[in-house]
Amino acid sequence: MAKLYFRYSTMAAGKSLDLLKVAFNYKEKNQDVILFTSHLDNRFGEGKIKSRLGIEQEAIAVNNSVDLFKYIDRLNEWPDCILVDESQFLTKEQVIQLTDIVDKMKIPIICYGLRSDYRAEPFEGSTYLMLYADTIEELKTICKCGRKATMNLRVVDGMPVFEGEQINIGGNESYIAVCRKHFKRAMEEKAYSDLHEEE
Numbered sequence: 091m092a093k094l095y096f097r098y099s100t101m102a103a104g105k106s107l108d109l110l111k112v113a114f115n116y117k118e119k120n121q122d123v124i125l126f127t128s129h130l131d132n133r134f135g136e137g138k139i140k141s142r143l144g145i146e147q148e149a150i151a152v153n154n155s156v157d158l159f160k161y162i163d164r165l166n167e168w169p170d171c172i173l174v175d176e177s178q179f180l181t182k183e184q185v186i187q188l189t190d191i192v193d194k195m196k197i198p199i200i201c202y203g204l205r206s207d208y209r210a211e212p213f214e215g216s217t218y219l220m221l222y223a224d225t226i227e228e229l230k231t232i233c234k235c236g237r238k239a240t241m242n243l244r245v246v247d248g249m250p251v252f253e254g255e256q257i258n259i260g261g262n263e264s265y266i267a268v269c270r271k272h273f274k275r276a277m278e279e280k281a282y283s284d285l286h287e288e289e
């Protein structure tokens with residue numbers, strides 16, 4: 091039975107590395123894998139999935155207008171597995187298209203994505219993957235304090251930022267995976283310190 095998997099996490103929890111590892115395992119068995127990643131602008135075509143460890147692989151970059159079911163259905167040969175990076179950016183319709191691929195073509199799909207944005211608001215793609223996936227798994231990483239990180243802190247020029255557009259391309263910013271307590275503390279104090287704290 092093919093299944094739709096959703097593997098979610100914060101930023102920098104090793105999603106892309108896990109995805110590339112799965113792709114490698116399929117290829118080692120001479121099985122075909124299709125890799126999708128998201129295009130935040132209107133281009134459709136070549137993309138790359140990169141891991142922070144330096145490993146990368148070509149992927150098909152899709153924007154919100156691509157019908158993923160039709161895309162796979164038109165291929166001469168269907169893949170053995172489909173891997174989707176940045177799946178938080180999918181639309182609700184695209185998530186349902188993925189379920190059609192699983193149910194009608196019997197192709198397993200593993201989606202990787204963020205649970206929430208830097209404002210602690212949901213993404214459309216991950217929200218509907220939470221609702222439609224057969225199996226939901228968390229890839230864990232830790233905050234500086236040792237607790238599990240569940241939130242993404244956006245830092246621009248050293249200052250935490252909690253308002254703005256959901257998607258920000260470019261700019262002098264970084265994201266830090268933090269626990270809820272440190273996310274809320276950064277919100278209250280409007281500062282984020284890397285100093286070690288007692289609790």
Ligand SMILES: [Zn+2]
Pocket residue numbers: 233234235236237268269270271272
């Ligand atoms: Zn913490």
